[in-house]
Amino acid sequence: MTSTPDLQKLAHDIKQWGLELGFDQVGITDCDLTSEESKLEAWLASGYHGEMEYMARYGLMRARPAELQPGTLRVISVRMNYLPSGAQIAKTLADPTRGYVSRYALGRDYHKTLRNRLKQLGERIQQASQDMLQFRPFVDSAPIMERPLADKAGLGWTGKHTLLLNKNAGSFFFLGELLVDLPLPIDHPIEPACGNCSACIQICPTGAIVAPYQVDARRCISYLTIELNGPIPEELRPLIGNRIYGCDDCQLICPWNRYAVTSPEPDFSPRQSLHTPDLLTLWAWDEAMFLKTTEGSAIRRIGFEKWQRNIAIALGNGPASDDVIHALEYKRAQASPLVQEHIDWALCQLRSLVSSENRKHDKLIRCIYKGLADHA
């Protein structure tokens, strides 16, 4: 017997085991991302990665999985839907007294959930291949270009917002990879289906999608509220609205997310305190409360200072009530210089006439989202 039929069967079994482990789709691809290398270099050369210095540090190794894990022949790419049912998107975005947390971060930190499942998948393949297999799991890991790999593995196509899109599931899913040293048969990419649409480019509050398939992370609210450590550029603050951790706008407007599938995974169920939270309640938290409430959540990674910075901006973009102004003033003395600067900006916004003009822009965006009833 040649090895080919065994590998065909193994590839088939791997997909079945992946589904049994809770993944929604599994694809297999080789390690050749040569076509991505020039795009990656151009993106880095433009400085679009901002402070994400690790992106530049790994350089072209990100497009060469076999350099990362010697002997790697194939990448098993998986996706797992995360949108919880009753995600209350429109309700939260439309209410400037509430903070909007990107829907992927409402439950437990997905990195652990996915990595554990990928490890189980690797062990199962190892058993089936009589311990011949070496494997290494990755989840949202800097050294690897997971979206192009998932694209090559046929899990979807890359949308103009640079996220992966699937005809049956939209884009609200996590990706993960298992690097293996078996020459499994590979899957093939699917045809892109964005067509003439450019809704994500038009809706982006900060103009971060600078051209189709090109995001300037330095303008992206996800980068600004999660990755950026210092002050958020002043001209972008009014455009952030009430988004306190990440942003889903380019996904929410995407017509393919009519087909988004909600997840039954208990780990992704929203925490009550983060689902559609009152900004003043979040602002009242001290660091101990922040650490306790975000235990096991991806939000904890940004730390209390950035959390406060983000909430100060959201409060500055909201209605100018006495309660809000007093709450901001009250915290100022104990706040770090970074947070103090954002408190001062928020107070200035709330007291100025200019702020009402700026808020008009955000109001317009919220009106658009009121039309998003699917996952409201």
Ligand code: SF4
């Ligand atoms: S996540 Fe938000 S800010 Fe970033 S590209 Fe999408 S719409 Fe723009």
Ligand code: SF4
């Ligand atoms: S909004 Fe339109 S252009 Fe953007 S990713 Fe979706 S289909 Fe593609």
